[in-house]
Amino acid sequence: xxATALAEAVMHPAAGAALDIEQVSHxxxxxxxxLPVLSxxxxxxxxxxxxxLLGPSGCGKSTxxxxxxxxxxxxxxxxxEDEARIRNPHPSRVVVFQDPTLFPWRSVWDNVALxxxxxxxxxxxxxxxxxxxxxxxxxxxxxAYPHQLSGGMAQRVALARALVNDPKILILxxxxxxxxxxxxxxxxxxxxxxxxxxxxxxxxxxxxxxEALVLANRVIVFSERPARVKADIRVDRPYPRHxxxxxxxxxxxxxxxxxxxxxxx
Amino acid sequence: xxxxxxxDGLASGAPRSSRAPLLATWIRDSGAGxxxxxxxxxxxxxxxxxxxxxDWSRTHSLGIAAFVIAAIALFGTVGADxxxxxxxxxxxxxPWLVALGAFLTVWEVATAKFAWLPLPxxxxxxxxxxxxxxxxxxxxxxxxxxxxxxxGGYLIGVAIGFLTxxxxxWSRAVGYWVHPVLRFIGPxxxxxxxxxxxxxxxxxxxxxxxxxxxxxxxxxxxLTWSGVASVSNAYYDVARTxxxxxxxxxxKVAIPAALPHVFxxxxxxxxxxxxxxxxxxxxxxxxGLGWYLQWAQGWAAYANMYAxxxxxxxxxxxxxxxxxxxxxxxxVWQKGTVKW
Numbered sequence: 393x394x395a396t397a398l399a400e401a402v403m404h405p406a407a408g409a410a411l412d413i414e415q416v417s418h419x420x421x422x423x424x425x426x427l428p429v430l431s432x433x434x435x436x437x438x439x440x441x442x443x444x445l446l447g448p449s450g451c452g453k454s455t456x457x458x459x460x461x462x463x464x465x466x467x468x469x470x471x472x473e474d475e476a477r478i479r480n481p482h483p484s485r486v487v488v489f490q491d492p493t494l495f496p497w498r499s500v501w502d503n504v505a506l507x508x509x510x511x512x513x514x515x516x517x518x519x520x521x522x523x524x525x526x527x528x529x530x531x532x533x534x535x536a537y538p539h540q541l542s543g544g545m546a547q548r549v550a551l552a553r554a555l556v557n558d559p560k561i562l563i564l565x566x567x568x569x570x571x572x573x574x575x576x577x578x579x580x581x582x583x584x585x586x587x588x589x590x591x592x593x594x595x596x597x598x599x600x601x602x603e604a605l606v607l608a609n610r611v612i613v614f615s616e617r618p619a620r621v622k623a624d625i626r627v628d629r630p631y632p633r634h635x636x637x638x639x640x641x642x643x644x645x646x647x648x649x650x651x652x653x654x655x656x657x
Numbered sequence: 658x659x660x661x662x663x664x665d666g667l668a669s670g671a672p673r674s675s676r677a678p679l680l681a682t683w684i685r686d687s688g689a690g691x692x693x694x695x696x697x698x699x700x701x702x703x704x705x706x707x708x709x710x711x712d713w714s715r716t717h718s719l720g721i722a723a724f725v726i727a728a729i730a731l732f733g734t735v736g737a738d739x740x741x742x743x744x745x746x747x748x749x750x751x752p753w754l755v756a757l758g759a760f761l762t763v764w765e766v767a768t769a770k771f772a773w774l775p776l777p778x779x780x781x782x783x784x785x786x787x788x789x790x791x792x793x794x795x796x797x798x799x800x801x802x803x804x805x806x807x808x809g810g811y812l813i814g815v816a817i818g819f820l821t822x823x824x825x826x827w828s829r830a831v832g833y834w835v836h837p838v839l840r841f842i843g844p845x846x847x848x849x850x851x852x853x854x855x856x857x858x859x860x861x862x863x864x865x866x867x868x869x870x871x872x873x874x875x876x877x878x879x880l881t882w883s884g885v886a887s888v889s890n891a892y893y894d895v896a897r898t899x900x901x902x903x904x905x906x907x908x909k910v911a912i913p914a915a916l917p918h919v920f921x922x923x924x925x926x927x928x929x930x931x932x933x934x935x936x937x938x939x940x941x942x943x944x945g946l947g948w949y950l951q952w953a954q955g956w957a958a959y960a961n962m963y964a965x966x967x968x969x970x971x972x973x974x975x976x977x978x979x980x981x982x983x984x985x986x987x988x989v990w991q992k993g994t995v996k997w
Contacts, residue, residue, distance in 0.1 A: 461898050462898075463897060463898065481898045481899075483898070486898055486899065487894070487898045489891065489894070489895070493889075493892060493894075493895050495913070495914075496990055496991075497913045497914070497916070497988075497990045497991075499990075506896065507899035509905075509909070510896060510900045510902070510905050510909075511899075537990045539990075553895075553899070557899065557900070
């Protein structure tokens with residue numbers, strides 16, 4: 393027990409940050425009427441955890457991610473990264489969106505270099521861009537433009553663009569949602585191995601219970617809008633996980649039940 | 658190995674095409690070139706065969722030049738295989754050479770030889786050649802004056818228009834003040850300012866520069882603005898989470914994303930500034946091609962007017978071509994995403 397814990401600590405020195413979401417509520421103003429999207433959400437994430445946020449479509453999961461990223465400010469409550477209040481975006485918390493949103497006027501290499509360039513450290517850190525492209529296996533496409541890439545490749549570039557910043561928290565907003573099922577399974581495996589190697593804290597929004605269970609340590613199930621935490625489920629299974637694992641199948645049944653889909657099971 | 662059948666088929670396809678009737682291949686490969694040669698021989702003959710109805714000094718030289726071009730077309734076509742790229746280029750342009758030779762023949766016969774078109778108003782080709790050789794210094798001076806005026810005004814207009822457009826697109830406060838002014842003044846044709854400009858500005862040169870800049874600035878401003886305003890928020894979100902500061906968002910996100918729109922504005926600005934340039938030169942400035950046109954009209958020197966018009970259209974289309982090639986270089990990333 394101690395030996396494995398020690399080995400893990402050596403393998404990835406605590407690269408992840410702790411994340412505290414404390415009684416956060418948020419609402420949108422739509423034509424003067426206030427539409428509540430998050431209601432009193434509290435989640436505490438340990439450094440290096442892989443947390444999946446699961447909930448019905450449009451329940452406010454993505455809004456929560458935007459708050460964690462610092463792109464928006466909550467109407468009430470507090471968010472903290474390693475005890476420091478989250479007020480603005482910071483490269484230690486990088487988002488991978490559902491669309492790769494690569495900049496079409498930049499080559500693959502320049503897209504990946506974006507973060508370092510924005511922080512003004514690209515000149516001395518060019519090797520990090522090469523390393524990030526290596527990591528996602530796209531070194532030979534460094535000079536390609538985004539329109540020349542397939543959907544899966546574009547999403548890999550987006551992942552490299554996030555990872556090049558060595559984020560402490562990686563925020564994934566349904567990044568695999570638009571990929572075909574084969575690419576999706578491959579990229580799920582890649583995500584897990586990246587996370588295991590780098591040790592960053594990961595927050596994944598998904599609407600796919602199976603994806604959540606294959607990837608995450610912890611699955612948090614949200615209610616309909618305004619989103620509240622409905623269940624917080626620990627997934628104690630070693631990686632790599634198998635889709636057919638009866639334990640996961642059982643959890644999946646539970647989760648779908650929580651989402652109001654028991655009739656199909 | 659069935660995978661190799663494709664290249665096998667290609668290899669056996671080559672001799673098959675050479676078995677086509679020899680005459681048909683020859684006409685396809687060389688027909689246009691030979692026709693071009695004939696058309697230019699016809700032009701040369703039309704110059705030399707009949708006597709001119711007027712007094713032009715270069716009829717003979719023009720005829721000889723036409724024969725030289727005919728010879729080049731003929732040898733270029735026959736020897737296309739040995740000329741490489743030049744032969745290819747000639748082959749590609751041969752149909753145009755035919756049309757040009759035919760047009761010049763008709764023009765020559767209709768003006769210099771039989772005067773079917775009334776004479777002082779429709780000068781023959783050799784009269785225009787006369788202008789290019791005899792009046793060259795004055796014509797060149799005019800060309801340089803026009804380029805100088807146009808370039809100065811255009812660059813000022815582009816710089817101001819671009820900066821204004823980015824500011825309106827980026828800042829709500831700037832938009833609040835500039836937008837109504839733009840709406841009020843922008844649609845006014847720049848030439849409407851002419852009378853005022855010429856007595857408020859210290860020199861006609863500065864007045865024309867102002868007008869050209871105005872004509873350029875409006876479309877550049879509006880299109881830069883709409884370009885910046887239409888940049889997707891997702892790009893800004895991505896850049897912000899990666900640690901981008903506002904200056905980075907403007908310079909590295911908003912402007913490159915807006916650039917395709919900006920170029921549309923640059924093209925429109927170029928077009929409308931040409932119009933202003935010519936009018937300004939005709940009315941106020943005592944130099945340039947517009948002034949040359951006006952001057953030639955005063956002397957009823959119609960050949961000079963045609964000569965100046967030809968130069969002017971070469972300059973304008975040259976400027977547009979230059980702008981296109983700059984765009985192709987800067988927006989190479991667009992090549993796969995939109996149809997050019």
